[in-house]
Amino acid sequence: MQCDYHDRGLCRSCTLIDQPYALQLAQKTAGVRELLAGRGADTRELEWLEPVPSAEAGFRNKAKMVVAGSAGRPTLGILDPRGRGIDLRHCPLYPISVARALESVARFTGELRLLPYDVPKGRGELKHILLTVSPDDELMLRFVLRSDRQLPRIRENLGRLQDELPGLRVVSANFQPEHKAVLEGSDEVMLTEQDSLLMRVNDIPLRLRTRSFFQTNTRVAAALYRRAAVWADRISPSRVLDLYCGVGGFALHLSAPDRRVLGVEVSRGAVAAARQAAADLGLAGRGPGSARFEVGDATAWDAPLGGAPDGGDRPVEAADLVVVNPPRRGLGAELSARLERSEARDLIYSSCNARSLARDLAAMPSWRAVEGQVLDMFPHTGHYEVAMRLERR
Numbered sequence: 001m002q003c004d005y006h007d008r009g010l011c012r013s014c015t016l017i018d019q020p021y022a023l024q025l026a027q028k029t030a031g032v033r034e035l036l037a038g039r040g041a042d043t044r045e046l047e048w049l050e051p052v053p054s055a056e057a058g059f060r061n062k063a064k065m066v067v068a069g070s071a072g073r074p075t076l077g078i079l080d081p082r083g084r085g086i087d088l089r090h091c092p093l094y095p096i097s098v099a100r101a102l103e104s105v106a107r108f109t110g111e112l113r114l115l116p117y118d119v120p121k122g123r124g125e126l127k128h129i130l131l132t133v134s135p136d137d138e139l140m141l142r143f144v145l146r147s148d149r150q151l152p153r154i155r156e157n158l159g160r161l162q163d164e165l166p167g168l169r170v171v172s173a174n175f176q177p178e179h180k181a182v183l184e185g186s187d188e189v190m191l192t193e194q195d196s197l198l199m200r201v202n203d204i205p206l207r208l209r210t211r212s213f214f215q216t217n218t219r220v221a222a223a224l225y226r227r228a229a230v231w232a233d234r235i236s237p238s239r240v241l242d243l244y245c246g247v248g249g250f251a252l253h254l255s256a257p258d259r260r261v262l263g264v265e266v267s268r269g270a271v272a273a274a275r276q277a278a279a280d281l282g283l284a285g286r287g288p289g290s291a292r293f294e295v296g297d298a299t300a301w302d303a304p305l306g307g308a309p310d311g312g313d314r315p316v317e318a319a320d321l322v323v324v325n326p327p328r329r330g331l332g333a334e335l336s337a338r339l340e341r342s343e344a345r346d347l348i349y350s351s352c353n354a355r356s357l358a359r360d361l362a363a364m365p366s367w368r369a370v371e372g373q374v375l376d377m378f379p380h381t382g383h384y385e386v387a388m389r390l391e392r393r
């Protein structure tokens with residue numbers, strides 16, 4: 001893929017962009033095999049499935065843009081080493097609809113003369129623009145501001161931006177008052193009535209709220225959830241536990257009339273969104289065919305899963321199939337130990353960091369890896385997703 005920003009030395013985020021895509025994919029596949037084999041995971045019976053490639057351009061569903069420049073002529077992109085803005089609004093990783101929307105947003109903030117936050121001087125109001133696009137080309141826009149001073153002006157004029165961007169469904173203002181390199185703060189106000197973006201993935205109507213995680217490459221995420229669903233159908237579990245469930249991508253793809261699915265996630269907004277999607281699909285409740293979501297720390301989760309033979313609740317360790325999809329840091333010692341002594345017979349581990357995956361698998365010697373697949377969620381970088389199916393030895 002060719003990128004002007006890269007060729008002109010303005011952006012170096014895509015470290016592998018000069019390598020042909022097929023080579024990138026082959027290196028990722030070879031890299032994960034080597035890493036797992038070298039760290040003590042039981043991979044003797046591991047069969048690798050064909051890797052899932054990504055589109056080379058237009059695959060990222062979320063743009064996280066630092067705003068800099070002047071009030072009348074903002075830049076949306078990154079900062080150079082001296083804190084000056086580099087405009088990346090036509091970055092080829094984003095779909096055309098995102099580039100168009102960023103044009104409109106830049107014009108809008110310029111017309112309102114919202115002063116970009118100046119990092120070296122610690123002055124200004126507008127820090128970041130966060131824009132997410134759904135598979136139906138609908139948009140969620142979040143203004144990250146230093147304070148609420150400019151909020152009334154944004155509110156008053158928002159109708160103009162909505163007229164220009166008919167797909168703009170969700171708009172919010174997030175406040176990040178501190179002078180530090182953090183993308184967003186903990187306070188957020190909605191500027192539209194609609195508070196979640198419909199993210200239809202494989203016909204499952206997931207809902208994304210403002211501060212929740214969503215896989216950044218929607219098409220590859222769709223392949224990941226389909227892969228997990230195929231594995232689950234083969235395993236045919238009656239109780240599924242989805243730890244680190246986010247807005248419910250795995251849990252809702254794995255639901256079936258004879259299964260109870262429980263998702264656990266630390267973010268309240270994500271759990272609310274997952275519950276809404278479950279209700280939309282008619283999966284609310286606790287019985288067979290239900291998908292339930294609870295707020296909790298996955299590493300310490302001990303609420304009951306439901307479905308005991310006596311009609312009562314069973315401990316969570318009694319899940320037949322556990323799905324884990326942790327952040328880059330992985331499961332850690334505590335959860336690895338719980339999975340090691342759990343009653344579960346099957347485990348699906350989806351990881352965006354093969355190093356922490358390898359460490360966790362080495363800490364769970366009673367599990368053997370039987371199938372694995374690299375899913376290239378992040379082309380042109382060294383990162384990738386890897387999905388593993390494990391069975392109790």
Ligand SMILES: C[S@@+](CC[C@H](N)C(=O)[O-])C[C@H]1O[C@@H](n2cnc3c(N)ncnc32)[C@H](O)[C@@H]1O
Pocket residue numbers: 213214215243244245246247248249250264265266267270296297298299325326327328
């Ligand atoms: C890689 S994302 C996976 C989300 C989801 N499985 C999906 O496919 O979109 C990791 C998720 O774990 C959540 N998380 C982080 N630490 C957690 C913890 N200790 N307990 C539960 N959830 C946690 C994050 O909020 C995030 O939603």
